[in-house]
Amino acid sequence: MISHVRLHTATVPMATAFDHATRSRRRSESVLVELRVGGVRGWGEGAPRGYVTGETLESTAEAVQACDLAALADRIDWRTFDSTVASVAALDLPELVDGPSAAAAVEIALLDAVCRRFDRPLADALRVLGAPARLHRTGPASVSLVIHLSRDVASTLDDLGPRALAKLRHVKIKVADPADAARRLSAARDRLPAGTRVSLDVNGSWSPAEAERVGGELTGVAWVEEPLAPRSWPELARLRQRTGLPVMLDESCTGPADLHTAVDTGAADHINVRLSKCGGLFAAARLAARADELGVGCQLGVHVAEVGPLWAAGRALATEWGLWQTVEAGRGDEWFPDRLTRPAFSVDRVRHRVMPLAGPGIGIEPTEALLRHTRCLATWRPDSGWRRNR
Ligand SMILES: [Mg+2]
Known part of the structure; x- marks a missing residue:
């Protein structure tokens, strides 16, 4: 049933750079998979980030081409929507494909094509996953305001105006210098309603001693995201014990093994779930559901500079499930002045929320403006397998 696949890279220049403690990003770095099921086309995306998963654009493109799509297609029961989606879920693509971003790109393309073929939105595919009913809650999702390092x-916050300020539910502030963290936190606290939560994202840049010293000064912080070098399990547990600081893991947690280690070592209160680093929509959803069972809170995050299928698939999870402590939407409209998708990326920045996308599939398609920045690396057909473009 998979009749034709094309693998692209998408490197789109950003209008403004995005900075955090260890990186500055100036262009998108995504892999796009364009996949046809019975002639119906779907799009998927992976966003490899070396500092999160060790992947590169090149390694992700190689991993997609190493994927045996004929064998994969043989394991899918193509008869009905439910049987197709259930068998895609049973594939456990992060186990089959070498690298979570590559797995995400293949999975989202496959689900997009399947949903379009049956004229169903991606949210319907999530329902096939059989998550507990209490997790489902269709509707707009409240999104965080993220303030990056150079801002x-x-x-x-003053520029938002009183109405947008009053509607904010969560502000996430990027920090690097520990001496600056309390100052940035209190600048936010001074301006926000008491019910608005503030978190700090350190991107792993503090030493345990710095974090313990600063920890006592962070009064009123909802949590600190990735305070120490990734997977410093005993140090993270000690930090929580000694300071009472709630900790969210991001770079440290890309799948169930990390989640279980974090729980066993007492290293986390929350995790940041992002589709590409987790290996796709279903892997992210399963990780969140498991965290919820274990009493660990979840933020649904994004990778900076997702160009289309990733943010759209994430939006289905954001607006279909209600377990999120908070949701990030990204700022695709500001990073990329040209509209990369149809319909275009949009966030209600007065009410700070995103709406469910209407289907079918992921609900968006790439525009010419996006395709101009793509390069087709390889093509797959059932009879000839993968062929690299020269
Ligand atoms: Mg983070």
Whole structure:
């Protein structure tokens, strides 16, 4: 049933750079998979980030081409929507494909094509996963305001205006210098309603001693995201014990093994679930459901500079499940002045929320403006397998 696949890279220049403690990003770095099921086309995306999963654009493109799509297609029961989606879920693509971003790109393309073929939205595919009913809650999702490292907290919040400020539910502030963290936090706290939560994202840049020293000063912080070098399990547990600081893991947690280690060692209160680092929509959903069972909170995050299928698939999870502590939407409209998708990326920045996308499939398609920045690396057909483009 998989009749034709094309593998692309998408490197789209950003209008403004995005900075955090260890990186500055100036262009997208995505792999796009364009896949046809019975002639119906779907799109998937992976966003390899070396500092999160060790993947590169090149390694991800290689991993997609190493994927035996004929064998994979043989394991799918193509008869009905439910049987197709259930068998895609049973494939456990992060186990089959070498690298979570590659798995995400293949999975989202496959689900998009399957949903379109049966004229169903991606949210319907999530229902096939059989998650507990209490997790389902269709509707708009409240999204965080993320203030990146090069932005002043006070002026960013002052620029919002009173109405948008009053509607904010969560502000996430990127920090690096530990001496600056309390100042950035209190600049936010001074301006926000008491019910608005503030978290700090350190991107692993503090030493355990720095984090313990600063920890006591962070009054009123909802949690600190990735305070120490990734997977410093005993140090993270000690930090939580000694300071009472709630910890969210991001770079440290890309799948169930990390989640279980974090729980066993007492290293986390929350995790950041992002589709590409987790290996796709179903892997992310399963990780979140498992975390919820274990009493660990979840943020649904994004990778900076997702160009289309990733943010759209994430939006299905954001608006279909209600377990999220908070949801990130990204700022695709500001990073990429040209509309990369149809319909275009959009966030209600007064009410700070995103709406469910109407189907079928992931609900968006790439525009010419996006395709101009793509390069087709290889093509797959059932009879000839993968062929590299010259
Ligand atoms: Mg983070």
